Amino acid sequence: MAKKAPHRLYLTEEQIPTAWYNLRADMKEKPEPMLNPATGKPVSEEDLYPVFCKELAHQEMDNDTQYIEIPPEVLEMYKNYRPSPLCRAYNLEKALDTPAKIYYKFEGNNTSGSHKLNxxxxxxxxxKKQGLNGVTTETGAGQWGTALSEACCYFGLPLEVFxxxxxxxxxxxxxAIMQTFGASVVASPSNTTNAGRAILADNPDNPGSLGCAxxxxxxxxxxxDNVKYVLGSVLNQVLLHQSIVGLESAKAMELLDEYPDVVVGCAxxxxxxxxxxxxxxxxxLQGKANPRLVAIEPASCPSLTRGRYAYDFCDTGKITPMAKMYTLGCTFTPSPIHAGGLRYHGMAPILSKLYHDGYMEAKAVVQTNVFEAATLFAKYESILPAPESAHAILGAIEEAKRCKEEGRSETILFGLTGTGFFDMLAYENYQAGNLNDYIPTDEExxxxxxxLPKIPGIQE
Amino acid sequence: MAKKAPHRLYLTEEQIPTAWYNLRADMKEKPEPMLNPATGKPVSEEDLYPVFCKELAHQEMDNDTQYIEIPPEVLEMYKNYRPSPLCRAYNLEKALDTPAKIYYKFEGNNTSGSHKLNxxxxxxxxxKKQGLNGVTTETGAGQWGTALSEACCYFGLPLEVFxxxxxxxxxxxxxAIMQTFGASVVASPSNTTNAGRAILADNPDNPGSLGCAxxxxxxxxxxxDNVKYVLGSVLNQVLLHQSIVGLESAKAMELLDEYPDVVVGCAxxxxxxxxxxxxxxxxxLQGKANPRLVAIEPASCPSLTRGRYAYDFCDTGKITPMAKMYTLGCTFTPSPIHAGGLRYHGMAPILSKLYHDGYMEAKAVVQTNVFEAATLFAKYESILPAPESAHAILGAIEEAKRCKEEGRSETILFGLTGTGFFDMLAYENYQAGNLNDYIPTDEExxxxxxxLPKIPGIQE
Incomplete structure (x- = not known):
């Protein structure tokens, strides 16, 4: 029998997980290995050293260790904003008149405004520990760049953001926020790199793209000079770190004697x-429970629902290793929808594998419906969601409506990844009726x- | 012996106070009554009905009831974002190398971004309960307008914001946020009122002011038509509602076996x-403890430190009742510093009385120092503070430095009222060295x- 949940349940500081959970360790069939585009052979940990720092390269390749200890220095900064609350959406449930119980894990209560900080x-x-002189990264919508600026500032590590x-x-x-945290921010394409100069030579007014950055x-x-690159999504290491979101959620639900029938997240x-x-x-995977796992993606960039499960480059510039994932092709240019954080041509290899093997579902939604859900949610739950997060809200609302139709009191858990304070232009466009719900055709x-790349013997 | 505090201490939902505390009930000498400017006589509760709804007029005048129950419907919405955390600034303490213990109550974890929602x-x-057709208000920096938009949206009450x-x-x-929550937002001066039209007739390009709004x-x-006015500060009723900030802080400190030697807030x-x-x-007031209570105000608008304790109008337009308070005169025009929420000519009558009677201290600071403190705080505590809140940060840091000099391990509590996501222009100006630290002269x-108004027999 579930206990009465508070509106917001915070674990105590002692209950913050002290180890990340590595899902790959429990996957009988592992995600396919990354391939070196030059040789077509799987990359080794050492192959990654020129780009990633060693410990992260190790985590990227580690398919076996189930729990990886969170360093005390990392935990110390986690405690600046964690635990994040597990929220019960009582007011939204009432508004929807649903028998479902809706929970959400809110990751927006930190200055970066999202889960990216994890x-x-x-x-x-x-x-910093490896003694690097700094790191570089790219940012589109800005959540990742902001999060990394905060983290680098805290540890005293120089950061250059394209x-x-x-x-x-x-x-x-x-x-301005990134600069407040001491980061150097460069508009991309820039004349500080060969890649940027080549693009500018072709068109000095090029507005840039994530691939170029x-x-x-x-x-x-x-x-x-002793500088490495860091990335905020897609990679195995990133999913490993983000497991803290799920671990806290599971712990909080356990305290409530709850377990989700369905877990919904934006993708x-x-x-x-x-x-x-x-x-x-x-x-x-262990056969202990059978929750539905549902990915909600934008219909304008539908990698899971309409992409191919194939080897592809992680970047538009084709300089990264190739990963096996659901992809629309690394040259796909998504329409400029406002959920900038969801405009990626591929999907994390771990999730792609789970989806391919039938452990996960996926659904594509159009953005007018997303903003409608966001506005409803804001009214009843007093949180202004990021457009990305609102994809999950819409998914959860649709599950709650299904529960009402079917008369089922299911437990829904969704991820509210962040706040929308920097996305008000998108909200304004929604209110003015200026959003378009463009869906690419099969031909497009x-x-x-x-x-997609051809790899002899592997992908013809 | 104090207990080891977590970085962020959240009370449980059951520990949220169910009554506000009315400080006036414990003041042996009450704040002076508001006066009707037409008669020079104290206003009655009924005198306030044309402007305020009845329950709020009652709370405004109630000098006697010590605890006033929070209605369950209000508590239900409080639970969307309360309790707010009591934070221990371990990382800031370390950076300052101070023996002081620094705590802060963080009120920015809600969409309005500040304590105003309380x-x-x-x-x-x-x-809404009185059956009004709507409410009107003004907003300057926008925190109050945002908070009220959220609240009115939740209760289904129309709102017009000047x-x-x-x-x-x-x-x-x-x-855009206010509009997302369904508020009607009008730029002031507007041609929808006599006051606005008069100003526009004089100068169509008038940029407006809080007084005009x-x-x-x-x-x-x-x-x-059955519409009332609501206000986000200064009034007794507002301080009553905001007592939840202090009550939660006191409760959390009690759980830690802590008590502040000094309490610092921006004013x-x-x-x-x-x-x-x-x-x-x-x-x-009851003689049970003797914490120092310290108000930090901007040197550009120094009502407590350089104003007069006198009867004055609460607004520039001189249409409100007169209140006895520390004031720079209602016609004072503060220099356009960026902490918009602190640009008010007067100070809440309750606080003015406490200050006048020696229960509270006050200190004025310049904004370059404020932003320096804000940036330091952001680095170590991972929260980007509002410029208003950063006044309190600076005050707390100065107390912590004093503790270091004196070798005293005092306990400092300050109020971190909100986040600075909408104040990045001010941060940019700070980084560019474009802020000025203007301090008005005595002559100005x-x-x-x-x-100041003349009131026969009372204020000549």
């Missing part, structure tokens, strides 16, 4: 979803998917 | 400071203070 902190920590020029100009306040950041890392690169579902996917998707 | 909720609730035109244009995203909002309320109109210190001022202050 991985930024260990990445900055390991880089920010997509269109965002740099449209979101000056994101830039990644290329600039990686170039800087590999050519820099861009997969960092939030992979972290949220981790302990529940474990139960499912085929253009990039038909250009 | 009073917005009951004000919207009582208005937003100072300069802010309306400079902070479009604040406007108050005048427009009050005019709309008194001439509207504009006094809503946050009055709420934070309430239970500690009670102990002081005399201009407005010499124009």
């Amino acid at each position: 991985s930024a902190i260990p990445q900055a920590y390991y880089a 920010m997509v020029k269109a965002s740099y100009n449209q979101k000056p306040f994101r830039k 990644i290329s600039e950041a990686v170039e800087r890392a590999v050519s820099g 861009g690169g997969g960092s939030n979803l992979g972290g949220l579902i981790a302990p529940f996917a474990k139960d499912k 998707l085929a253009v990039s998917m038909d250009r | 009073s917005a909720i009951p004000q919207a609730y009582y208005a 937003m100072v035109k300069a802010s309306y244009n400079q902070k479009p995203f604040r406007k 108050i005048s427009e909002a009050v005019e709309r309320a008194v001439s509207g 504009g109109g006094g809503s946050n400071l009055g709420g934070l210190i309430a239970p500690f001022a009670k102990d002081k 202050l005399a201009v407005s203070m010499d124009r």
Whole structure:
């Protein structure tokens, strides 16, 4: 019998997990290994050293260790904003008149405004510990860049952020926050890298793209003086760090004698979803429980629901190793929807594998419906969600409506990844009726998917 | 012996106070009564009915009831974001190398971004309960307007916000949040009121002021169809509602076997400071403890440290009752510093009385030092503070440095009222060295203070 849940349940500081959970250890079939594009052979840990710092390269390749200790220095900074609350959406439930119980894990209560900080902190920590002179990264919507700026500032590690020029100009306040935390922010394409100069030579007014920013950041890392590159999503290491979201959620639900029938998360690169579902996917893989795991992605960038499960580059510039994942093709250009954090052509290899093997469901939604759900949620739950997070809200609301139709009192858990304070332009456009719900045609998707890399003997 | 405090201590939902504390009940000498400017006589509760809804007028005048029950409907919405955490600034302490223990009560973990929601909720609730057709208010920096929008949306009460035109244009995203919560936002001066039209006739490009926006909002309320005016600071009722900040702080410190030697808060109109210190001022008034209570105000608008304790109007338009308070004169125009929420000519009558009677100290600080403290705090505590809140941070840091000099391990508590996500322009100006630390001369202050109202027999 479930206990009466408070509106917001905070674990105590002692209950914050002290180890991350590595879902790969419990997957009988592991995600396919990354391939070196030059040789077509699986990459080794050492192959990653030029780009990633050693401990992170090790975590990236570690398919076996079930629990990995969180360093005390990382835990110390986690305690600046963790535990995050597990919330019971009593007011939303009432508004929906649903018999379902709706829980959400809210990761927006920190200055970066999202869950991204959970991985930024260990990445900055390991880089500092290795004695690096700094790290580079790219940012689009700005959540990752903000989180990493906070983490690098805390550990005293220099950071250079390549920010997509269109965002740099449209979101000056994101830039200002990163600068407040001491980061150097460069509009991409820039004339500080070969990749940037080549693009600018072709078109001085190029507004930039995430792919281009990644290329600039990686170039800087590999050519820099003891500088490495860090990334906020997709990678195995990122999902590992984000498992703290799921572990706290599972612990809090356990205290309430609750267990989710369905776990819903928004899915861009997969960092939030992979972290949220981790302990529940474990139960499912071990046959101890059978919760539904549901990814909600934008219909404008539907990698899981309409992409191919294939080897592809992680970046548009084709300089990263290739990963086996659901992908729309690394040359796919998503329409400029406002949930910038979900505009990625592929999906984390771990999640792609789980989806491919039938452990996870996926659903694509259009953004007008997403903002409608966001506005309803704000009214009843007093939190202004990020557009990315609102994809999960919509997914949860649809599950709650189904429960009402079926007369079932299911327990729904969703991930509320962040706040929308820097996305008000999107809200304004929604209110003015200026959003479009563009869905790419099969022909449009085929253009990039038909250009997936050819790998002799593996992918013809 | 104090217990080891977690970085963030959250009370349980059951520990949220169920009654507000009315400090006036414990003041042997009460704040002076408000006066009707037409008659020079004290206003009665009924005199306030044309402007305020009845329950709030009652609370405004109630000098006797010690604890006032929080209605269950208000508590239900409080639980959407309360309890707020009592934080121990371990990382800041370490950076300052101080023997002092620094605690802060963080009120920024809600969409309005500040403590303002604590009073917005009951004000919207009582208005709805009285069957009003709506409420009007003004907003400058936008925190109060945002908070009230959230509260009115939750209770289904129409809201019209007069937003100072300069802010309306400079902070479009604040406007967008209010609109997301269904509020009607009007740039002030507007052509929808006599007060606004008169100003526009004189100068169509007038950028507006808080005084003008108050005048427009009050005019709309008194001439509207069953519509009342609500205000986010200064008033007794607001300090009453904000007592929840102090009550939660005191409860959390009690659980830690702690008690503050000094309580520090930023002071504009006094809503946050009055709420934070309430239970500690009670102990002081009752002789049970003797904590220092310290108000930090901007040197550009130094009502406590350089103002006169006198009867004055609460608004620039001179249409409100007169209150006895520390004031720079209601015609004082503060320099446009960025901590917009602290640009008020007067100070809450309750706080003015406590200060006058020696129960409270006050200190004025310049904004370059404020932003320096804000940036240091962000680095170590991972929270980006509002410029208003950063006044209290600076005050606390100075106390911690004094403790270091004196070798004393005092316990410091300060109020961190909100986040600075909408104040990045100010941070950018700070980083660029573009802030000025203007301090008005005695002659400049005399201009407005010499124009305080004359009241025969009371104030000549």
